[in-house]
Amino acid sequence: MMTISESTSETLTDRQWEIAHAIALTLVKEDTDVNELGKAVAYLRAYSNREDATSRFFKYLKTLVSNGRQIGHSKKTTDYYISIDKACSDYLKNISDAYTILQILGWVSRLMRYYKDAGVPIGEIATPTAPPVESARQAEIAKVAKSQDFKVDQILDATVTKINGNKVTYEILGTIKLTEKEPKKASSLQEGQTVQVTIVALKDDGSIKNVKCAN
Structure with a gap:
């Protein structure tokens, strides 16, 4: 099992690590199914070599929310999609590189499993706020x-x-x-x-x- 001290320096910057940590905490607190996040990651990976990969990914998340009841097994599935869409929109909206988003979400999946498997008292951990909007410059x-x-x-x-x-x-x-x-x-x-x-x-x-x- 992954430990919280596992090195991330080779894959993420400090700021990106904070984003991964924040998304994972948000989704675990909302009892989101990590497998549903995995489906979104798989979609982005499939289109990652396209110039419009990132915009496609965010549109795909909106589509999942809109059609959640038709493609999901229960109302919970729609709730999962809503949580994933909001967390990604809040924390990843200023990142245009699909590969970077894939790296961050890969760590989000690991962290979600860590928190759930380790029995960490999530309610006692404050969720970091969304990073400030990055200017064009x-x-x-x-x-x-x-x-x-x-x-x-x-x-x-x-x-x-x-x-x-x-x-x-x-x-x-x-x-x-x-x-x-x-x-x-x-x-x-x-x-x-x-x-x-x-x-x-x-x-x-x-x-x-x-x-x-x-x-």
């Missing part, structure tokens, strides 16, 4: 970060977009904006100037956390 930054393999000490071209005292704002790859303290460099830089920056630190999801001017 944040989504674009995440997309850029995912397409790159950033490394600490890597040197990148950047444009200086703003200088405020010793604080310099850099724009990297036309999308990523970072403001850093540059006490030794700020006075010699100009807005609009192209410089080279060195990656100092990365976030858990592999995106850039901090840089410094390398010029």
Whole structure:
């Protein structure tokens, strides 16, 4: 049986793990059948190589809710579909990548079984709130970060977009904006100037956390 401490770092970011945890808690509290979630996951997996996979998945969930009484064995089945649709809509609506959703829901299934088999007192655990809506810019930054393999000490071209005292704002790859303290460099830089920056630190999801001017 899976233990709650089983590593997820290879498959999910911290934020995605929180989402998986929240969906699992929500569905277990509502006594949702994990097998019904499995059917939804199977549908998404079947269409995962299509560009419209994610939108198809959410439409499919709505269809299950609408036709629950016809395709289910009891009223409980419809309730399961309602719970799954709401949980996925609340927590996954800002994720456009079908593969990422598959990874999250795979962990949701494992966690649901863990909570049920382990007899964890679910009622005593507070369900995390839905993550804040991700802006279009944040989504674009995440997309850029995912397409790159950033490394600490890597040197990148950047444009200086703003200088405020010793604080310099850099724009990297036309999308990523970072403001850093540059006490030794700020006075010699100009807005609009192209410089080279060195990656100092990365976030858990592999995106850039901090840089410094390398010029």
